[in-house]
Amino acid sequence: AMAKPLLFLGLILMGVLKIQAQDSFPTVFPVSSLGKFPRHPDFQSDQFQGKWYTIAWAQNFEYVEKSRKIILLSTIYKLNHDHSYSVTTEWLSKPQCDYKTITIFPINHSGLFNMTTLPAYAGLYNFTLKVLETDYNEYAFVIRRVDILNSIYFQHILYGRIKELSPELKQHYRIVTRSLGLTDDDIIFADPSGKQHPE
Structure with a gap:
């Protein structure tokens, strides 16, 4: 019965890793306050939309088994008429490309979004996406968070607009990651040539 919730957790958090469902919830590392970061002032939804490449990621949970066959990830944010985003992430892996699309809705005008169409697993889920920092043209720091069973899972x-x-x-990203209670060892950088490696 745990397989479906874990698969769902993997799908909505990922945009980063293809995670295989396990029989128990993943280990969750200590979490510093995600709320200490100010919301992005005057977030420009139209400027944020478009294609982004995942340059690096760090997360406070781990699985025993992880897929390490991903070559590169790209995520497209398409702004809809109701100010929501259709978010499509592609895993550019061989021999075929896989993708997943979700819809997120703005909570306010500060770069905070949630997903209101979650499957009804006894009301255990809350998914939010928060843009911590961006210049719209080059880079963005984004937190993807899911609350399940009183635990917080986040990435x-x-x-980057380019690979x-x-x-x-990258050093600025490391500093912000540390402030979230993670370490440099938790960070994985995607090599633009198509590999993954800690850095």
Whole structure:
């Protein structure tokens, strides 16, 4: 019975990793306050839309088994008439490309979104996406968070409009990741040549 909730957790958090469902919930590392970050002032939804590449990610949970066959990830944010986003993530893996689309809705004008069409697993889920920081044209820091059974599962994602970002931006991402209670060892950078590696 746990397989479906875990698969769902993997699908909506990921945009980063293809996670295989397990028989028990994943280990959750200690979480610092995600609420200490100010909401993005005057978030420009139209400027944020478009294609982003996942340059790096760090998360406070782990699975015994992970797929390491992903070559590259791209995520497209398409702005809808009701100000929601259709978010499509592609896993550019061989021999075929896989993708997943979800819809997220703005909570306000500060870069905070939630997903209101969650499957009804006894009301255990709450999914939010928060844009911590972005210049719209080059990079973005995004938190994807799911609350399940009084536990918080989150990923801190570094997006880039291109497949490679400057060392300075990567270092800034490391500093913000540490402030979330994670370490440099929790960070995985996607190699633009098609590989994954800790950095």
